[in-house]
Amino acid sequence: MHNRHTKNTHRYQPRYIKTFLSSELTEKRKQLEEIFTSCSLCPWNCAVNREEDEKGRCRAGNDLMIAKALPHFGEEPALTGARGSGTIFFTHCHLQCTFCQNYQISQENRGRKITPDELALIMLDLQEQGCHNINLVSPTHFLPRIVAALEIAIPAGLSLPLVYNSNGYEKAETLKLLDGIIDIYLPDAKYRDDALAQSFSRAKEYSRYNLSSLQEMYRQVGTLRINQYGIAEQGLIIRHLVLPHHLQNTRDVLQSLKDRLGSEIHISLMGQYFPTQGVLHNPYLNRRLTSEEYQKAISFLEEMGFDNGWLQEPDTVDKSFIPDFTKDGSWN
Numbered sequence: 001m002h003n004r005h006t007k008n009t010h011r012y013q014p015r016y017i018k019t020f021l022s023s024e025l026t027e028k029r030k031q032l033e034e035i036f037t038s039c040s041l042c043p044w045n046c047a048v049n050r051e052e053d054e055k056g057r058c059r060a061g062n063d064l065m066i067a068k069a070l071p072h073f074g075e076e077p078a079l080t081g082a083r084g085s086g087t088i089f090f091t092h093c094h095l096q097c098t099f100c101q102n103y104q105i106s107q108e109n110r111g112r113k114i115t116p117d118e119l120a121l122i123m124l125d126l127q128e129q130g131c132h133n134i135n136l137v138s139p140t141h142f143l144p145r146i147v148a149a150l151e152i153a154i155p156a157g158l159s160l161p162l163v164y165n166s167n168g169y170e171k172a173e174t175l176k177l178l179d180g181i182i183d184i185y186l187p188d189a190k191y192r193d194d195a196l197a198q199s200f201s202r203a204k205e206y207s208r209y210n211l212s213s214l215q216e217m218y219r220q221v222g223t224l225r226i227n228q229y230g231i232a233e234q235g236l237i238i239r240h241l242v243l244p245h246h247l248q249n250t251r252d253v254l255q256s257l258k259d260r261l262g263s264e265i266h267i268s269l270m271g272q273y274f275p276t277q278g279v280l281h282n283p284y285l286n287r288r289l290t291s292e293e294y295q296k297a298i299s300f301l302e303e304m305g306f307d308n309g310w311l312q313e314p315d316t317v318d319k320s321f322i323p324d325f326t327k328d329g330s331w332n
């Protein structure tokens, strides 16, 4: 595959600047706060009052929590560039994938509480360090607090594209409130087989929620635009992690993306699957992907005419790819 570069010699202005200047950002934050009081930010619709620190399926309460913030060099090249993607890992997750590589934060809930003011400072610091974007990893369950942080960071000079890095189990209604805030959507498309989603991620109706949310993301930001320096500015990148033994799922995911969004979209076909301790007993998940399986997945891409995006051969990754959130500093 190769990247299609749309030349753009103008300095990109993130979408949130206009939204902030028109006071719409504050309006959106208030709407998200209202949802927070009987939480239905994600498909679980737990209806708990997060303001009162009640916890739902994701186990997040009222306070923002992050596990790590750093310039990250392991993302797609158009996000990483030369100076890294300014990545902020939020604690907790509303999916509970048995094979999660970030299980220390998604399932063991590691991290520290911070205020929106502190999050704003973290964003500005990542910008100061030269990062190409602000990359919000698993942001869904903290959206009102993240938008509150943006209201502080934008007048203080934040001007990097904002990346929404998600497991793809989202509600289109929630995403509609992010229109005019997010520049780059980076969702997963994990499954088209709901039984598999239930078994591996304990998610109901993953496929329906995933497809409707991807369509909403695409409606907002369109096909990925990459500037003359090879850096992504706005658009959609869809990630698919190829699982061992499950090539039919990969084929179905790709076919559905082609049917709904066309073959111009950017796909990141990930071969980095590595079995964590929790799945060593599972005969379907207890080994890495083989080169043959990955080559087969590539052949599906080619047959369907996908020409934009990135590949990641299984041989290029090892156990060090699993981040350790118990250590300080970078694990890149």
Ligand code: SF4
Pocket: 039, 040, 041, 042, 043, 044, 045, 046, 047, 048, 055, 056, 057, 058, 059, 060, 094, 140, 141
């Ligand atoms: S964000 Fe958390 S509390 Fe809110 S609906 Fe989703 S899982 Fe439930």
